[in-house]
Amino acid sequence: MKKFKFFFFLCFCWLNSISAQNKFIFQNKKQSDKINFKLINNLMVIPVEVNGVELSFILDTGVSKPIIFNFLNVSDTLKIKNTETIYIRGLGDGEAIEALRSRNNIFKIGDAIKLRQDLYAVYGLDINFGPRLGIPIHGIIGLDLFKDFIVEINYAAKYLELHDPNTYKYRRCKNCEAFRLEFYNDKPYLNAHVKLREKKIPIKLLIDSGGSDSLWLFEDDSLGINSGDRFFNDFLGHGLSGSVYGKRGKVASFYLKSFELKKANVAYPDSTSIVFAKKIKDRNGSIAGNILKRFNVIMDYPNSLITLRKNSNFRERFSYNKSGIEIAHNGVRFVKEYEPAKYRTLGNEESSLNRNGVSVVLNRRYKMTLKPAYAIVELREGSPAHRAGLEKGDVILSVNGKSTHQLTLQQIMVMFYGNTGKLIKLKVERGNKVLGCSFKLESLL
Template identity: 45%
Template sequence: MLKRDLHIALFLCCISCIAFAQNFDLPKDQKYEKVKFQLVNNVMVIPIEVNGTALSFILDSGVSTPLLFNLTEQDSIQINKVSEITIRGLGEGEPIQALSSRSNSFKIGAAQNQNQELYVVLDQALNLSPSLGIPIHGIIGYDLFRDFVVEINYNSKHIKFHNPELYHDKQHKKSQTLSLAIRNKKAYVKGAIVLNDSEEIPVRMLLDTGSSDAIWLFENETIGVPTKNYDDFLGRGLAGNIYGKRTKINSIKIGDFVIKDAKTAFPDRASFGAIKSLGNRNGSLGGEVLKRFNFVFDYANNKITLRKNGNFKEPFHYNLSGIDLQHNGVRYISESIAGANGIVRNKDSETFGNVQILMENQTRLSLVPEIIVSGIRAGSPAADAGLLEGDVILAVNGKSVHTYKLQQILQMLNERKGKRIKVLIERQNDDKVITFVLKDVFKKP
């Protein structure tokens, strides 16, 4: 189980290694390369060619060196100049063994780097694909932010990688430019938080586009966990699971922008055992906050320009049911393609499956993703109703799940408090219906 709450927390600590010249660039006189991205559970997934092989990477401003993982015996990719290394990161487990590879070719449209270093993690437990519902092969961050002025438009879901030498800053009257501090290949911005009804507390936050969560805060003398909270599994780091408290704070202020009732997590201190020092960092801003703005990251000039977008007032989403899902291979489903009169319907099917077998022209077997309960929060409505980890989800409120994407199914399971949810499951080859009502996660029983 990689991600119970789908909160991606893959932070790499600095690893001592020899520095090699490696840079992305664009063809001469090309001002920028525009790339469409998929926004999946608040994280951006972009296409990248690695040594000629098309792969999908998460764009993660919190990662220093590209990370390649989720390689199976079916994958065919060449990596160059390999040596063994040890990687430490967030989580309660031990450091993991990986490979360091140099002199690799990375291409994002016309943007290229012919001498890219990357780390390859061979541990099959590090696999984001089942919990995100799409293939994910790696993570990339600092190298792109270092070499380009990176413009991210969360509304239209595109990124422009601007040639810094040809970029002209276009200020908008509703945008604001803030100072950006770059430390150990990561970007930090100053802000302020209000806990409950307290006064503003200054904070220094990591900008982490690779986290699907909203806000993480670390406890200290002035920052404490609000009274209304619950224990939660926050995600999985490179070194293992991350647990903590889930809560919300009165507000967070970034520049002049104020976000009210902000979803927040306080990770347990044990999760940071592998990190020698957090410095004066107070936490991180993840995708559920960052997607409320459109950004221009300018690492070279230590600044960031942001402007709120259509997502700014979107409510924060909580796991009201207590259920986490993931893909678990595939299964066959049987569908009738003939009407009551026996006449076969033309092109009937919006099934999610790609592989289909027709039987006597009236029944179709389709190969579709199998969706299982990958985790369940103790004391949650679903747990109290008897749902178990490993149950196969067949339908939610009468809707067959194979016609929906994973994130859409999760939305159905967490629509609003007070909503009655009816889940059809398969357990040990028997079908079973489980019903429960979604509750306010902060309301004590």
């Protein structure tokens, strides 16, 4: 009997160990951790260590398994083993993409670690979102982190806190709104309302922290969900299966219970880009980063809850790109940079002496350095930039007299979201030619 009990005890411990390896666990006693993130184009970028290699991942509630963009030599650098080839697909009008599925990888996020993590490595430079954000992005992670913790996201201060669900205690919050989460294919949905042409319509939305837009709606005339006559056609984003195009407009109001966002941006993606997304029963669209960032959020997958509280971003004006161009980091280019003036004491060299017998000589030298190149990757037909003669592939050298090598991608893009009528002067490189052009930002809504 004693041997049987001892054997049972060993088996129980072994099963608990296996269970722990299949989920994220904390390596500290407080069973929580705080992690800073970068907010780039409304997307959260967090540090993730994969098999001992430090990487940057987008935190995306819309993905089930971690995806790594395979521009690394994954076999050597990340020591990926136990692989098999599969095909996955996401938003976009392209085909399913080839991916390498790998098991038993070690993931570490702050003080949280998981010892047996599946991941998918996808191929092709077009899959890498880094150039469109202007910083290195190595992958995407979502469900595996959210299902094991209660995650507090402070968009205003740019940090998140991970908590053990067994020890977490909610604080009373009079100014919060809580929503019941529904899950389909391991992805979270909530119910909200939108006002279109004076009609308030109930909608079910995917919570998509990996989308930089505000609100996406799937057109459905039977429900009164359509763009009406106030919209323009535009590039909406880049998904795993290619580019997504559609219509852009405004809604009269978007409601999350008592929270009302007036004149929020909305996009209506082309049906060809969302064929698989529309198969989810009763789904009407997505709520993405440009709305989520206006709240501090508690994501509680274990109890199927999301809690929202307005933050300092709540009243930020909804704007959109009025230029008609999208740019991305596209390799590097040589830039001539002048070094600072040098001051030195002369010996027997010919000079004009000052009262201290020291001559100041301006030694103006320059050096050639490699700097990021920013190229036009999308161009809306009929837009101000298009009418000014710009073309896809043009490399932008300066904006309003400021050299682009002194700016980040985000700083350049912000200029295109400015007030209607703002003058934009660009200098671009096309082949071996340097061209100048100018246009004014136009409102199409």
